[in-house]
Amino acid sequence: MSGFAGKLREEFAARGAGVVISTPLRIVRALGRTRQVWFYTQPVPTSGKTSKIEELTAADWPRLMAEESFPWRHDTGASGRLHEGARLFAWREAAQLVSFGWVTHGPSLLIGELGGRVEFDQPVRWIWDCVTPAAHRGRGFYPQLLAGLVALAGDTRPVIYCTRENSSSQRGIEKAGFVRSFTITEHFLKATHRPGPMPLQYHYHRASQPA
Numbered sequence: 001m002s003g004f005a006g007k008l009r010e011e012f013a014a015r016g017a018g019v020v021i022s023t024p025l026r027i028v029r030a031l032g033r034t035r036q037v038w039f040y041t042q043p044v045p046t047s048g049k050t051s052k053i054e055e056l057t058a059a060d061w062p063r064l065m066a067e068e069s070f071p072w073r074h075d076t077g078a079s080g081r082l083h084e085g086a087r088l089f090a091w092r093e094a095a096q097l098v099s100f101g102w103v104t105h106g107p108s109l110l111i112g113e114l115g116g117r118v119e120f121d122q123p124v125r126w127i128w129d130c131v132t133p134a135a136h137r138g139r140g141f142y143p144q145l146l147a148g149l150v151a152l153a154g155d156t157r158p159v160i161y162c163t164r165e166n167s168s169s170q171r172g173i174e175k176a177g178f179v180r181s182f183t184i185t186e187h188f189l190k191a192t193h194r195p196g197p198m199p200l201q202y203h204y205h206r207a208s209q210p211a
């Protein structure tokens, strides 16, 4: 026996009648759990400082992997993103790379935090998986990186997102001049949507729907 039924049987053997009480509670908790992602955009065109932005390519990878503070040092799959068309940028301050962000140009992106895909009618500039290494946090490098990435986007609309829980990211995103565009909440059985002050037209495909 495998899956949920198998696990239940194992737990019943280990914990007896306690399972009868705890299992419905766990199901109720799972049904009530939600994942919420906030999406932001900016009006275009825009300008900003780009001189401290550096693009990192596959040629830089061996050097980056040797750096203690490189956020994807232990993520062997990260370099594969470059082959899938994503680009990695960093903000340079006093000869150090202090904040990093991935950029993908295209109409749609799989939002891992939701497990679904957001799609626009036009290509946008997705900014995702940004990291400021812990030693450099709280010094405003992230908003500077974001403002620089927006300036690089030219006429293409920039879109960035983060989870409801990530207040550090929300503050950085807002400091860079982004405005909430829409919110998607994944419930157990459905997704709900709420527009923000700068709404955009989009489609959302849940993991169970074809892209």
Ligand SMILES: CC(C)(COP(=O)(O)OP(=O)(O)OC[C@H]1O[C@@H](n2cnc3c(N)ncnc32)[C@H](O)[C@@H]1OP(=O)(O)O)[C@@H](O)C(=O)NCCC(=O)NCCS
Residues within 6 Å of the ligand: 099, 129, 130, 131, 132, 133, 134, 136, 137, 138, 139, 140, 141, 142, 143, 161, 162, 163, 166, 167, 168, 169, 171, 172, 175
């Ligand atoms: C979110 C993140 C990129 C912000 O980077 P940053 O360069 O520190 O950004 P800022 O300096 O503008 O700080 C943003 C907010 O982070 C918080 N912060 C400040 N110092 C911090 C520290 N040492 N550690 C954690 N958070 C801190 C503050 O709320 C700050 O806002 P405030 O200055 O208005 O109080 C960084 O915390 C990080 O890499 N987090 C882990 C990965 C992540 O969550 N990425 C975002 C995915 S959307």
